[in-house]
Amino acid sequence: MVEKVIIENCRSDFPVLQGGAVSYLDSAASAQKPRAVIxxxxxxxxxxxxxxxxxxxxxxxxxxxxxxxxxxxxxxxxxxxxxxxxxxxxxxxxxxxxxxxxxxxxxxxxxxxxxxxxxxxxxxxxxxxxxxxxxxxxxxxxxxxxxxxxxxxxxxxxxxxxxxxxxxxxxxxxxxxxxxxxxxxxxxxxxxxxxxxxxxxxxxxxxxxxxxxxxxxxxxxxxxxxxxxxxxxxxxxxxxxxxxxxxxxxxxxxxxxxxxxxxxxxxxxxxxxxxxxxxxxxxxxxxxxxxxxxSIGIDAIMAHEADLLGYAMDKFGSVDGLTFYGTAPDKAGIISFTADWGHPSDIATILDQCGVAVRTGHHCCQPIMARFDVDATVRASLGLYSSKGDIDALTNGLLKAKELLG
Ligand SMILES: Cc1ncc(COP(=O)(O)O)c(C=O)c1O
CATH class of the missing domain: 3.40.640.10 (Type I PLP-dependent aspartate aminotransferase-like (Major domain))
Structure with a gap:
């Protein structure tokens, strides 16, 4: 019988996320591994x-x-x-x-x-x-x-x-x-x-x-x-x-x-x-x-990510010039955007210097990029271990990027 785990406590199950050096927001590309898997x-x-x-x-x-x-x-x-x-x-x-x-x-x-x-x-x-x-x-x-x-x-x-x-x-x-x-x-x-x-x-x-x-x-x-x-x-x-x-x-x-x-x-x-x-x-x-x-429950993971997604969209209100791709109701915790003040690659490089890992590029989906007439987007994607702290780090990183690039 697997013990029920409270999602807020899960981050400590992921050795790579300890120490708080990285806000990992690229789980859609590949997720980090919990101790149980290792x-x-x-x-x-x-x-x-x-x-x-x-x-x-x-x-x-x-x-x-x-x-x-x-x-x-x-x-x-x-x-x-x-x-x-x-x-x-x-x-x-x-x-x-x-x-x-x-x-x-x-x-x-x-x-x-x-x-x-x-x-x-x-x-x-x-x-x-x-x-x-x-x-x-x-x-x-x-x-x-x-x-x-x-x-x-x-x-x-x-x-x-x-x-x-x-x-x-x-x-x-x-x-x-x-x-x-x-x-x-x-x-x-x-x-x-x-x-x-x-x-x-x-x-x-x-x-x-x-x-x-x-x-x-x-x-x-x-x-x-x-x-x-x-x-x-x-x-x-x-x-x-x-x-x-x-x-x-x-x-x-x-x-x-x-x-x-x-x-x-x-x-x-x-x-x-x-x-x-x-x-x-x-x-x-x-x-x-x-x-x-x-042990956590997919429903709990889904609710946690939905909550963070709402939090992220509120926080991003403080960053001017962003355009979001994919705004359908009940979407998953995947946020794709461009900024009118900087190229996605430059933004991601600055975010990396701020300790925030996001993905940029076409995400192996070139036809949908063409549909929205962009070559690339910045993509922040959430996992069960993502936190409001990660979103705050991303928002601060974006404000910094805007200051440097804008
Ligand atoms: C929707 C979707 N399908 C397929 C794949 C391919 O996964 P893999 O490279 O593990 O085969 C990915 C990976 O990004 C994906 O996001």
Whole structure:
């Protein structure tokens, strides 16, 4: 039984944030790691590390059990029907490439349409462009309205009998918009029940309780390092009936039943999609991260971030000349802005000198930058450990930057 943790006390769980030297406001790029994750990963290496699924000795059995327990934990975390629906990948990017190259190459044909949105991360654009180059699918793009919400009327008008897949982000990493993916899925499936829906939940699992069965989608992907877990591990959830129809993505050890030079047969999912030695230590670290997040409660994290977001928007009122991108109601704790007195890179450099870490650039979302006619924004993104002190440091840093650049 995991002990309930009060969110205001959580900052002390993150060794890197001790001493107060840095106000870390780049959690949307990658979140800091709590002691629980660091310890869980060290424990594997210090006490029972070995490869999994193969050894009959106890180290291997303990490590295999811990690894497979995380599959169950992930299934529970996102409301999957079974842990057999959870495929471990390297990151969200690999999860989407897996769907494009396995499901996409098997079931899509020249002229079939894939609908994306204007606010997608490059990870949910480029894999479909590769597929377009390989087999000639057509990519259509749902536009974004001025406040950063998706134009769902345009989406409905876009659907045709050729539309086979809708692949859309749950929470935008550039704007913070929370898309109504349940409604998007319902619109797609009402039009054509066999249409597939993929949801990129990379930013959503950290801010929202996710229930893939309630959403009704076919695939849901996320990445471990934004969820306070390690790098090198991601998740693809797929409805079992869909995963079963998909050919392997990569070939190698652990995904086969029998190999002969003339013919090879493959295991059932999820093993079919996990060729080679997986990220054993990292998967166990991801399990510790999920346990940690659940000990606080996603709802408590969401409320804390909403509170800080409101506080930040009030504080920013004292800084002239800012333009904000993504002002939709109920958005996540991701604040993107430009200033009429300085370039984002210069602002970020000065903020760094003030001990404030923010992200600048296109955030791997060049199309949405083009939509808002900017090359780059400054992005401050909140995590469960963020505090009003961090927002105060950011505001003071911005006032300093304005003084120097303005
Ligand atoms: C919305 C979204 N999708 C996908 C990704 C890609 O994540 P990864 O690089 O871990 O695969 C990111 C990372 O920034 C993201 O924010």
């Amino acid at each position: 310890d869980a990963m060290s424990e594997v290496m210090e006490t029972h590390y070995s490869n999994i699924h193969r050894g009959l000795y106890s180290f291997s059995q303990v490590t295999t059990e811990k690894f497979e327990a995380v599959r169950k934990m992930v299934a529970g975390f996102i409301g999957a029907e079974s842990d057999k629906e959870i495929v471990f990948t390297r990151n969200a990017t690999e999860s989407i490439n897996l769907v494009a190259q396995s499901w996409g190459r098997e079931f899509l044909e020249k002229g079939d349409e894939v609908i994306l949105s204007e606010m997608e991360h490059h990870a949910n654009i480029v894999p479909w462009q590769l597929l377009r180059d390989q087999i000639g699918v057509v990519i259509k793009v749902v536009p974004v309205l001025d406040d950063g919400t998706l134009d769902l009327d345009a989406f409905e008008r876009m659907l045709t009998p050729q539309t086979k897949l809708v692949s859309v982000v749950h929470v935008s990493n550039a704007l913070g918009t929370v898309n109504d993916v349940k409604k998007i899925t319902a619109i797609a499936k009402d039009f054509y029940p066999a249409m597939k829906v993929l949801v990129d939940g990379s930013q959503a699992v950290v801010h929202k309780v996710v229930d893939v069965q309630d959403i009704g989608c076919d695939f849901y992907v996320f990445t471990g390092h934004k969820l306070y877990g390690p790098t090198g591990v991601g998740v693809l959830w797929g409805k079992y009936g869909v995963l079963e129809t998909m050919p392997p993505y990569q070939g190698g050890g652990d995904m086969i039943e029998k190999v002969e030079f003339s013919h090879t047969t493959y295991k059932k999912p999820p093993a079919r999609f996990e060729a080679g030695t997986p990220a054993i230590i990292e998967v166990i670290g991801l399990g510790a991260a999920i346990e940690y997040v659940q």
